[in-house]
Amino acid sequence: MKYPGLIAVAVSGGAALALLPMAAGAAQAPADIVAAAPRAAWIPIPADSLIVMDLSPDRGGKARRIVIQLMPTPFAAGHVANIKALARHHWWDGTSVNRVQDNYVVQWGDATEKKPLPADLVKVPDSDYVVPATALPSEARPAPAAGSSPEGQAAIAGTITPSAPDGWHERDSYAPWVGIHAGWPIASDRESAWPVHCYGMVGVGRDLSPDTGTGAELYVVIGQAPRQLDRNIALVGRIIAGIEHLSSLPRGTGALGFYKTAGERTPIQSVRLASELPAATRPRFEYLSDHSQDFARYVAARANRKDSFYSRPAGAIDICNIVPPVRVVSKR
Amino acid sequence: MKYPGLIAVAVSGGAALALLPMAAGAAQAPADIVAAAPRAAWIPIPADSLIVMDLSPDRGGKARRIVIQLMPTPFAAGHVANIKALARHHWWDGTSVNRVQDNYVVQWGDATEKKPLPADLVKVPDSDYVVPATALPSEARPAPAAGSSPEGQAAIAGTITPSAPDGWHERDSYAPWVGIHAGWPIASDRESAWPVHCYGMVGVGRDLSPDTGTGAELYVVIGQAPRQLDRNIALVGRIIAGIEHLSSLPRGTGALGFYKTAGERTPIQSVRLASELPAATRPRFEYLSDHSQDFARYVAARANRKDSFYSRPAGAIDICNIVPPVRVVSKR
Numbered sequence: 137m138k139y140p141g142l143i144a145v146a147v148s149g150g151a152a153l154a155l156l157p158m159a160a161g162a163a164q165a166p167a168d169i170v171a172a173a174p175r176a177a178w179i180p181i182p183a184d185s186l187i188v189m190d191l192s193p194d195r196g197g198k199a200r201r202i203v204i205q206l207m208p209t210p211f212a213a214g215h216v217a218n219i220k221a222l223a224r225h226h227w228w229d230g231t232s233v234n235r236v237q238d239n240y241v242v243q244w245g246d247a248t249e250k251k252p253l254p255a256d257l258v259k260v261p262d263s264d265y266v267v268p269a270t271a272l273p274s275e276a277r278p279a280p281a282a283g284s285s286p287e288g289q290a291a292i293a294g295t296i297t298p299s300a301p302d303g304w305h306e307r308d309s310y311a312p313w314v315g316i317h318a319g320w321p322i323a324s325d326r327e328s329a330w331p332v333h334c335y336g337m338v339g340v341g342r343d344l345s346p347d348t349g350t351g352a353e354l355y356v357v358i359g360q361a362p363r364q365l366d367r368n369i370a371l372v373g374r375i376i377a378g379i380e381h382l383s384s385l386p387r388g389t390g391a392l393g394f395y396k397t398a399g400e401r402t403p404i405q406s407v408r409l410a411s412e413l414p415a416a417t418r419p420r421f422e423y424l425s426d427h428s429q430d431f432a433r434y435v436a437a438r439a440n441r442k443d444s445f446y447s448r449p450a451g452a453i454d455i456c457n458i459v460p461p462v463r464v465v466s467k468r
Numbered sequence: 469m470k471y472p473g474l475i476a477v478a479v480s481g482g483a484a485l486a487l488l489p490m491a492a493g494a495a496q497a498p499a500d501i502v503a504a505a506p507r508a509a510w511i512p513i514p515a516d517s518l519i520v521m522d523l524s525p526d527r528g529g530k531a532r533r534i535v536i537q538l539m540p541t542p543f544a545a546g547h548v549a550n551i552k553a554l555a556r557h558h559w560w561d562g563t564s565v566n567r568v569q570d571n572y573v574v575q576w577g578d579a580t581e582k583k584p585l586p587a588d589l590v591k592v593p594d595s596d597y598v599v600p601a602t603a604l605p606s607e608a609r610p611a612p613a614a615g616s617s618p619e620g621q622a623a624i625a626g627t628i629t630p631s632a633p634d635g636w637h638e639r640d641s642y643a644p645w646v647g648i649h650a651g652w653p654i655a656s657d658r659e660s661a662w663p664v665h666c667y668g669m670v671g672v673g674r675d676l677s678p679d680t681g682t683g684a685e686l687y688v689v690i691g692q693a694p695r696q697l698d699r700n701i702a703l704v705g706r707i708i709a710g711i712e713h714l715s716s717l718p719r720g721t722g723a724l725g726f727y728k729t730a731g732e733r734t735p736i737q738s739v740r741l742a743s744e745l746p747a748a749t750r751p752r753f754e755y756l757s758d759h760s761q762d763f764a765r766y767v768a769a770r771a772n773r774k775d776s777f778y779s780r781p782a783g784a785i786d787i788c789n790i791v792p793p794v795r796v797v798s799k800r
Contacts, residue, residue, distance in 0.1 A: 195527075238712045239667045262779065307639035309784040335571050335692045344776050360667045360788045361692055364773050367780045380570045380719040387712040441696050444676050447594065448699045452641040456692045 163442035166434050170461045173430035178422040179319070180465065181205055186410035187223055187373070188419060191233070191381055192403040202378035203410075203419055204338055205462070208318060210271040211331055212372045214260035215340050218351035219372060220409060225254045227352065228407035233385060237393025239359030242382040243341055245352050247401060253350055262346035265367050266328040272317060307452075310363045314455040316426040320374075321455050323366060331371040333362050334456035336379055340370040358383040361456045376421055376462040420465035431460060495774035498766050502793045505762035510754040511651070512797065513537055518742035519555055519705070520751060523565070523713055524735040534710035535742070535751055536670055537794070540650060542603040543663055544704045546592035547672050550683035551704060552741060557586045559684065560739035565717060569725025571691030574714040575673055577684050579733060585682055594678030597699050598660040604649060639784075642695045646787040648758040652706075653787050655698060663703040665694050666788035668711055672702040690715040693788045708753055708794040752797040763792060 164172075185208065191200040206216045222228065228244075231251070235243035308314045311323035314332065321332040331337065338356050342349035349370055356375055375382070390396040410418050424431050437443075439453035496504075517540065523532040538548045554560065560576075563583070567575035640646045643655035646664065653664040663669065670688050674681035681702055688707055707714070722728040742750050756763050769775075771785035 236716075238715055307641050309639045309786050310782055346779055359691070361786070362789075363784070363786065364770070364778070364782045364789075366782065368773075368778050383570055384568075384716050384718055386716055438696070441700075446696070446700050447678055450642055450696045450698065452695070454641050454693070454695065457694075457696075 164433075164437060165441075165443035166437045168443075169430060169434045169437055170424060173424055173428065173434075177425055177428035177430045178463070179425045181319075181376075181421045181423060181462075183411040183418055183420070184220075184409060185373075186419065186421065187219065187407060188410050188413065189228070189407045190405045192405055194381075200378065200381040201419075202381055203376050203421065204373045205319075205376045205421070206373040207320060207331065207371070210267045211320070212264060212370055214258055214264050215349065215351050215370045215372045218257045218260065219354075221254055221256050222352055223407050223409045224412070226406065226408075227251075227254060228404050231404050232401035233382065233404065234388075234401055235355075235392065235394045236358075236382075236385045236387050238387045240357075240362060240393065241355040242358055242385065243353065243355040244404060245341065245354065247398065251352075253352060257350055259347060260349065260351075260370070262370075265346075265370055266330040269324055269327055269329050272322075272324075272329055308455060310366060316431075316455075316458065316460060319423045319426060319460050321459050323455070330367050332455055333357055333365045333371065334374075334459055335359070335361065336374045336376075336459070337371050338373040338375060339365070340372055342369060356382055361454075374459070376423075377419070377464075421462050422465050423460045423462045426460055434458075434461070496765075496769060497773075497775035498769045500775075501762060501766045501769055502756060505756055505760065505766075509757055509760035509762045510795070511757045513651075513708075513753045513755060513794070515743040515750055515752070516552075516741060517705075518751065518753065519551065519739060520742050520745065521560070521710075521739045522737045524737055526713075532710065532713040533751075534713055535708050535753065536705045537651075537708045537753070538705040539652060539663060539703070542599045543652070544596060544702055546590055546596050547681065547683050547702045547704045550589045550592065551686075553586055553588050554684055555739050555741045556744070558738065558740075559583075559586060560736050563736050564733035565714065565736065566720075566733055567687075567724065567726045568690075568714075568717045568719050570719045572689075572694060572725065573687040574690055574717065575685065575687040576736060577673065577686060579730065583684075585684060589682055591679060592681065592683075592702070594702075597678075597702055598662040601656055601659055601661050604654075604656075604661055640787060642698060648763075648787075648790065648792060651755045651758060651792050653791050655787070662699050664787055665689055665697045665703065666706075666791055667691070667693065668706045668708075668791070669703050670705040670707060671697070672704055674701060688714055693786075706791070708755075709751070709796075753794055754797050755792045755794045758792055766790075766793070 185206045187204040187206060189202040189204065191202070193199055206212075206219065231244065231246045233242060233244040234247045235241070308323065311325065311332075313324045315322055315324075317329075321334050321337075322329050323332050324330070333339070335357050338354055340349035340351050341353035341355055346368075351372070354372075356379065358379075385402060386400065387393060388395045388400070395401050413419075424434065435453065435458050438458055440449035440451055442449055517538045519536040519538060521534040521536065523534070525531055538544075538551065563576065563578045565574060565576040566579045567573070640655065643657065643664075645656045647654055647656075649661075653666050653669075654661050655664050656662070665671070667689050670686055672681035672683050673685035673687055678700075683704070686704075688711065690711075717734060718732065719725060720727045720732070727733050745751075756766065767785065767790050770790055772781035772783055774781055
């Protein structure tokens with residue numbers, strides 16, 4: 137078997153965290169650290185923040201289920217409320233995946249853009265793209281790293297600091313500070329904070345005017361983090377299971393990756409809040425707490441790979457490579 | 469039509485650079501700058517550095533052609549020689565795509581790992597992962613930005629400097645300097661330089677020992693830049709056309725994204741050097757010169773999006789978002 141290998145998928149349904157035997161003397165791989173984390177290090181994700189989207193079955197008749205975790209307050213509160221309302225109205229049933237642009241986004245919603253929206257949606261201003269830094273708990277608020285200037289070397293905000301024994305750093309191009317807060321990749325300056333466009337993050341499509349996103353048209357990032365979108369469009373969640381059903385769809389042949397013909401679109405059978413599904417079939421997920429020592433070790437190990445394959449640890453990590461692992465809650 | 473939109477695909481076959489009407493008063497979008505670049509700004513890619521890989525046709529009978537540009541000297545010279553030899557021997561014909569791991573890599577070669585290799589391959593040491601900084605032309609060698617320390621704010625090396633009128637910066641997490649050299653994303657410290665793992669970059673799979681890559685098993689990045697692989701494995705090129713035929717393949721269900729059964733693999737019909745194809749069917753590509761003013765404007769525009777969709781230009785750019793555009797040489 138040839139490598140590159142042994143990497144943990146940041147957004148995963150749990151089963152994708154492959155374990156291979158460790159070479160003697162090699163350090164633990166990130167996936168090993170995640171697999172060994174005690175149950176107490178995992179935090180359940182509330183059912184009313186999970187959206188379950190079922191595409192039509194694939195050619196072989198296999199089900200294609202996607203699970204989206206919506207962001208908690210204080211982020212994107214207006215859009216999240218609209219999305220929950222749309223799910224309660226079963227509004228997406230019968231709509232479709234309309235756009236797949238390689239190394240960019242997959243987008244879904246009503247291809248006709250004529251389907252009436254529920255009356256209870258609220259108009260969300262673009263001020264909702266960011267929150268005041270003071271809206272975050274004090275321990276998650278950015279503070280300058282010792283000896284650094286606001287425009288200088290960035291520190292990981294929140295509970296993760298670059299003081300791990302191995303030493304590593306994060307110099308973010310796009311923001312003075314980045315970090316993980318309550319399971320989410322967040323960027324910040326002194327005044328405000330905002331979620332980051334990483335692989336798997338879900339946002340609200342809009343027209344040219346910034347307040348035109350209703351939540352009815354959503355996209356997910358399937359390529360190199362398009363960070364230029366940060367603060368220009370609303371992020372509302374991330375896909376925590378089944379992203380492969382979207383990222384492996386045929387690329388659109390029209391402008392911007394939209395499909396040219398209706399027949400190329402993938403039908404959406406249903407979209408539901410997990411809390412509205414029968415308890416027996418309700419999906420349950422948990423994420424590795426960013427307050428846990430296990431997550432701190434996971435980040436340090438990803439920043440300084442010393443497991444058997446690696447000979448030159450990077451001593452660095454990008455915020456989009458440490459989005460907290462998610463797994464299915466085991467039945468017992 | 470809902471956005472995010474208007475982004476130029478960095479690795480593209482030319483046709484993907486969509487043009488939409490500009491709103492009055494809005495700045496030029498990156499794709500507009502590329503489309504308007506004069507012919508003199510484009511540099512032809514030599515046919516003997518192009519590898520043409522034809523997968524078996526898709527379910528609908530449509531051809532699936534992928535074109536890989538191999539890196540020029542001084543980078544990866546040993547591996548590139550081996551890959552050209554393998555192509556001349558038609559070694560990949562009848563092999564397959566064996567691994568697709570979401571947000572990571574697609575990998576191809578001989579699934580049995582038993583097919584005899586040509587006798588003329590050379591063993592390449594891992595010292596080949598980097599080149600001495602002095603091997604680059606003096607104008608492409610990294611120099612500290614004014615007022616910065618070696619560990620501080622990074623400058624774009626080479627011909628692209630952060631002195632564009634708009635102002636923008638690049639703070640790379642992984643290397644003191646990054647930049648574009650002769651069409652390639654390169655990182656460097658004072659002593660050495662090495663290519664960067666961006667979306668679309670092609671590398672040489674290997675076993676755990678660093679000198680075990682033969683070039684017969686190759687991978688391409690299909691997700692967030694796995695920069696921890698830089699200097700740990702050999703990069704040899706990038707896909708400049710048809711990456712969607714690999715990135716949209718079904719994800720592998722086994723460990724590390726390998727397919728569990730032979731039937732899931734995608735057969736490779738043939739792999740040839742473009743220079744060995746008949747002139748009439750030989751693909752011809754060119755890239756936007758990183759020495760051109762057009763490329764400098766393209767980078768500045770990507771770092772500071774001011775076209776109609778954007779209200780908050782980022783003032784920053786990641787090296788993996790400015791890999792130079794490539795297009796098919798037009799017939800006339």
